[in-house]
Amino acid sequence: MNCIIRLAEERDIDALATLDKLCFTLPWDRSSFEFEIKENLKAIYLVADYNGKIIGYAGIWVILDEGHITNIAVHPDFRNRGLGTRLLSELIELSERRGAKRHTLEVSVANHSAISLYNKFGFETAGKREKYYEDTNEDALILWRL
Template sequence: MIKVVPMQEEHIDGVLAVEEATFSIPWTRQDFEREVKENAMAIYFVALDGEKVVAYAGMWHVITEGHITNVAVLQEYRRQGIGDLLMESLERVALEREMIGITLEVRIHNEPAQRLYHKYGFRPEGIRKNYYSDTHEDAVIMWKYYPFYEDYEEHCNKR
C-alpha cells in the first residue's frame, strides 16, 4: 500500500535513489538537505511503499504561486497512480494556501509527464529554449491557475 507523507530528513537517502534513477542531472544530497532544513518556501512529499521511498514531488511557494521543482517516480512504480497522489498532495497545499496558480517546466519530449500535467489542468504557456544543460532540450512552461487568480487580478486592477 502506497502512502504519501511530507518529506522529512530521514527520507533523503530514498529521495536521492529516486532522483539518481530518474534524472540525468540529479540534485545532490546537499540540495535536498537545504530544501528540508533551510528553505521555508519548500513543500515536498514522498510516496512510500512500506518504508521505501518510491517517488517524491516538490514545490516552492513563492509569494502567491507555486513552482513545481521535481516530480519523480521509480520506473517499476510508474503507471500505478503514484504521480497522481503526489500531484493531488501538491494541489491540496496550493489550494489551502490560496495560491493563484502553479507553474513548472517539463522537457519538450517528455510526453508521459506532460500527459500527467494536462490531466491536472496544466496548459502550455511558453518555451524555455535550451533549458536543459545536458541535452540543450527546450522546456515547456506550463501553468495551472486557480479561481483565486481572477479575484487577485480584479483586486490589482482596482488599485
C-alpha cells in the same frame, strides 16, 4: 497499492538522492534535498512511502500566491499505477492551503508522460525556454495552471 503519501522528513534525504539518480540524467545531489527539506521555508516536499521504501516524491515552492513545482518523480518499477497523480494532487492541495492560487513548472518538450500528467491537471503551455536542459539541449515548455 498500500503506499502512503506524506511530508518528506530529514530521514528521507538519502533515499531521495538515490531515487533522483534513477529518475533523472541530471539528478539533484544530497545537499539540494537537505536544503529543500531542512531549510527552505517556501518548500513543500511529499514522498510516496511504500512500507518504508521511498518510491516517489514531488516538491513545490509557494511564493506569494504562486506555486512553482520543482520536481516530481516515481521509481521506474512503480510507474503507471497512479502514484504521480496522487503526489501531484496532494501537492497542489497543500500548496493551495498555503495560499497558492496558480501553479507553474518547466518540462522538457520530449517528456511526453510528464506533459500528459500535467495536462490531466489542467496545466497549459504558456511559453518555451530554448535549450533549457544542459545535458540534452532540449527546450523546456513553461506550463501554467491558472
